[in-house]
Amino acid sequence: MSQPNGGTFDIVILGAGSGGYAAALRAAELNLSVALIDKAELGGTCLHRGCIPTKALLHAAEIADQTRESEQFGIKADLVGIDMAGVNSYKDGVVARLYKGLTGLLTHNKNITVVNGAGKLVSQDTVEVDGKRYTGRNVILATGSYSRSLPGLEVDGKRVLTSEHALVLDRVPSSAIVLGGGVIGVEFASVWKSFGADVTIIEALPRLVAAEDEDISKQVERAFRKRKINFKVGKPFEKVEHTENGVRVTIAGGETLESEVLLVAVGRGPTTANLGYEQQGVTLDRGFVIVNERLHTGVGNIYAVGDIVPGLQLAHRGFQQGIFVAEEIAGLNPAVIDEAGIPRVTYSDPEVASVGITEAKAKEQYGADKVSTYNYNLGGNGKSQILKTAGFIKLVRVNDGPVVGLHMVGARVGELVGEAQLIFNWEAFPEEVAQLVHAHPTQNEALGEAFLALAGKPLHAHS
Structure with missing residues (x-):
């Protein structure tokens, strides 16, 4: 459904980025009626101007480097040049395919009404779009973020x-x-x-x-x-x-x-100005919407998710928060999201991936004498040698307790963060992870070896 003449819904969601559309889909699964409002394309910054297109560029960059360096692998190839029109066509094609799939998923859902237009919160339960009012028994604010600048720094889009x-x-x-x-x-x-x-x-x-x-x-x-x-x-x-x-x-x-x-x-700033939030009693701090641990604003039945909430500005955080709020509204009493348990990845060369807290933060939190660390060099990992990457995995542990931080750097380590976040979120002890079998040869095996070493039984490393 699209462009109705207003109406009343179980949930009105302002913003259709990662947090907003995830909330809409989960709420629809729970048989709640949803109005999903956005002035731009469904999918928000992540899909159109953030995560997806940047990672497509980074993959193209990796291909360029591999071509340039191919002779070290016994392959003779010449990098003739970078065809930016071709690179952009590839990038835009990835975005277009994902956008088409997401649009179909949302617009064909009988419980979701998609509204295209600039919305504003005009009461504690109503969002107005082009003169039409959408009233929600619950409201979710999910208006995302914008690229910040600095005072006196004028962005012209050219230089x-x-x-x-x-x-x-x-x-x-x-x-x-x-x-x-x-x-x-x-x-x-x-x-x-x-x-x-x-x-x-x-x-x-x-x-x-x-x-x-x-x-x-x-x-x-x-x-x-x-x-x-x-x-x-x-x-x-x-x-x-x-x-x-x-x-x-x-x-x-x-x-x-x-x-x-x-x-x-x-960095990125929260998109909250001139949307009626403060006029309805929602508390803002430097533009960010202040919420409690259950993402409620303290006003009516208004919740907030994603980049407008203080904390990590990550698409998967917003996505998880959207699911959480939909379940909260449905009365499922979901578990509170642990911010430290959200995985973080930087897709540069080399990649960086982490979950949990840093060594410095752990020492501050638990005391320097209570924290131990272990670094496993990827030089000892067979697949890393094949990939010719340098880097390491660092584990931060509270003595005789669980690992509270996992930090990785090297080619493709972002693909290892799935197991890392399970280890962190399940508060696993090194001795427990050391029992798990990791496939050989994989970089994932390096995670296993790091935990073997931390458990006191290193194989290809020195404890």
Whole structure:
């Protein structure tokens, strides 16, 4: 169904990104009626301007690197060049196929009414769209996020870009400065370097991917130096000026750098302005919607999910929160989501994957004398040798207790985070994981070997 003349529903959802559409689908399964409202395409940022298209670019970048380096595997191939029109066609094709599938799933569901238009919360149970009112016994706010900038930094979409602009660029820039060394920044730096650009990352914090364990950050920095990706950490941005051929960026200390483009990757802000939230009593903090552990706003039957809720801005977090709220509304009393148990992946080369807390956080939380760590070098793993990747798996354990953090860096380690999050969320002891059989030769085996070592019986490693 689509474009009705308003109506009353069990749930009205404002925003059809990962959190919103997951809530709609789960609620529909539970036989609740849903109005799903969004001014843009179903699937939101993740599908159209985030997770999916960026990962398609990263895969194309991996193909470019493999072609360039193929001779070390005994394969002779020449990289003639990067056809950005072809790369974008591949990327857009992936998005289009997923969008078509999601649209069919939502629009053909008898319990879901899809409404295309800009919605605004006009009372504690009503969203207005183009003069039509959709009333919900429950309301879920899921309006997502936007690319932040910095004061005095004007994004023009030509020389000064956000990730949205970078995703549709019709060329490989000859040089790029990336402002921000977090997930988005290092992923685009990785892509552009693989495509042949000269790249420099500027980060105000003391290290790249600063939210990750410090040992992981150091390995990423080592790998980036080897790849000749330049970076300057602990260097806040001061200003940008246009030059004849691009931009000139000034950083702390008066140092200047020039490039063809500047990518602003300083994080994402919550999309909550001018949507009527505060007028209805919803509490905002720096634009984020404040909720309790059950994602309720404390106002009427209004809930919030996804990037507008303080915490990790990850599609799978929003997805899980959407499912949680649908089940909460249906009276199923779902278990509260443990934020530390949400897996995190950065898809650069090398990849970073983690779940749980860092060594520093564990020592702060439990006391330095209560925490032990173990690093398993991927050099001892057969499949990692085949892939010619360097990296390690780091385990953080509370002494004589469960593992509270699993941190990985290396090619394709994002594919290992599934088992890692099961280990963390089930509060498994090393001795329990050591009993599990891991297939050989796989990188997954490295996780098994790390736990064998932590359990006191290392095979290919020293305890």
